[in-house]
Amino acid sequence: MVRRAGITVDGLVRAAAEMADEGGLDRVTVSALARRFGVKDASLYSHIRNLRDLRVRLALLASGEMNDAIGAAVAGRSGKDALVAFADAYRDYALAHPGRYAATQQRIDPAEVADTAVFLRAVELTQGMLRGYGLREPGLTDAGRLLRSTFHGYIHIELSGGFAHSRPVAESWARSLDALHHLLENWGNES
Amino acid sequence: MVRRAGITVDGLVRAAAEMADEGGLDRVTVSALARRFGVKDASLYSHIRNLRDLRVRLALLASGEMNDAIGAAVAGRSGKDALVAFADAYRDYALAHPGRYAATQQRIDPAEVADTAVFLRAVELTQGMLRGYGLREPGLTDAGRLLRSTFHGYIHIELSGGFAHSRPVAESWARSLDALHHLLENWGNES
DNA sequence: CTTACTTCCTAGAGCCTCTAGGAAGGAAGG
DNA sequence: CCTTCCTTCCTAGAGGCTCTAGGAAGTAAG
Numbered sequence A, B: 001m002v003r004r005a006g007i008t009v010d011g012l013v014r015a016a017a018e019m020a021d022e023g024g025l026d027r028v029t030v031s032a033l034a035r036r037f038g039v040k041d042a043s044l045y046s047h048i049r050n051l052r053d054l055r056v057r058l059a060l061l062a063s064g065e066m067n068d069a070i071g072a073a074v075a076g077r078s079g080k081d082a083l084v085a086f087a088d089a090y091r092d093y094a095l096a097h098p099g100r101y102a103a104t105q106q107r108i109d110p111a112e113v114a115d116t117a118v119f120l121r122a123v124e125l126t127q128g129m130l131r132g133y134g135l136r137e138p139g140l141t142d143a144g145r146l147l148r149s150t151f152h153g154y155i156h157i158e159l160s161g162g163f164a165h166s167r168p169v170a171e172s173w174a175r176s177l178d179a180l181h182h183l184l185e186n187w188g189n190e191s
Numbered sequence C: 001c002t003t004a005c006t007t008c009c010t011a012g013a014g015c016c017t018c019t020a021g022g023a024a025g026g027a028a029g030g
Numbered sequence D: 001c002c003t004t005c006c007t008t009c010c011t012a013g014a015g016g017c018t019c020t021a022g023g024a025a026g027t028a029a030g
Helices: A009-023 A030-036 A051-074 A079-096 A098-104 A117-131 A139-159 A169-185 B009-023 B030-036 B051-074 B079-096 B098-104 B117-131 B139-159 B169-185
Strands: none
Touching: A009 A030, A009 A051, A009 A098, A030 A051, A051 A079, A051 A098, A051 A117, A079 A098, A079 A117, A079 A139, A079 A169, A098 A139, A117 A139, A139 A169, A139 B139, A139 B169, A169 B139, A169 B169, B009 B030, B009 B051, B009 B098, B030 B051, B051 B079, B051 B098, B051 B117, B079 B098, B079 B117, B079 B139, B079 B169, B098 B139, B117 B139, B139 B169
């Protein structure tokens, strides 16, 4: 007589991550999750506070995974090598895990998450790479914002079906990284 | 005895736009819209096909408005003037109308919208500005994608509460536009 | 005045979140 | 072994959402 389904928060979040990648973030519902575990929706509220809570946990999982991928990619590299490795790791992760990636882009109040170390590490990874270009504050922050924006914007538009043009997105991406590299090398030299 | 509420599709879309800007795009629901017009939800389905249809119409409205703003801003300008005017018009519109802006970023199947002229005009506006920098295909498409990505990424992160750093976003934005201008001027010169 | 179309209605199915209160599994102490 | 307590699951139910079906009452045109 199996009376306990053996549900854990980690298991829920992992399942939610798979569901997000399969059908989009908004297919991650408490109902669907409960169905997947063969349990009533109400039962899940002993493990998570609410849907919002579930999605924040998902964002933390995805951000951590993404940091790991980027960290591994840039390790031991500098300059353009590091930039391209960073950018490709970012894009590859997002394209392979669109639902998880979307979760990282939700508005999250720092107050509602206990451990914000993940977010700090993301900033450090970016700034570490930029320091290789000789950047210092406040340019470091400015350039970091520019890069994050460009990467995110690119992936977001690509995932949402923009870029319907005939030219392969990968080629535009490579060309853009060239240009960004050039931009970072000359960061100090503009008016 | 007022039996007809005088509802039109245009009126619905305009009201939806206001609701989106006030409380976010996902607060645009058929129920809420019906409530606002003092009518039952089911009644609205004589005017719109479904929620999806409503949001697509909203996207078209917003895209048109945004094109108008950008078009007016770049008129008679070229080079850096045009770039900054374009970028500021883009950002100003998005910050003033976050819900409308979010609507423009939905995945929209070209098949489901009758008039795609709005989207073409957006591409033309971008490419017109880039031609001022002497760009030709395929660089025109590459640079266009880079710019759209950067603008969108910037606004999206700003709207979602990223950039929580102390440095004013407006200053980073101005600095980034400087850098992008420099990048476009030297577009042909990298490896 | 009749006919036909449009705009609104009620009813209801189906999906969702979330709360309240209860029962049964499992561990720990007497 | 048995009681106690916490955890995990349940049923019931409120309330919000989308959307369909079918009907009635305005409105316009022949």
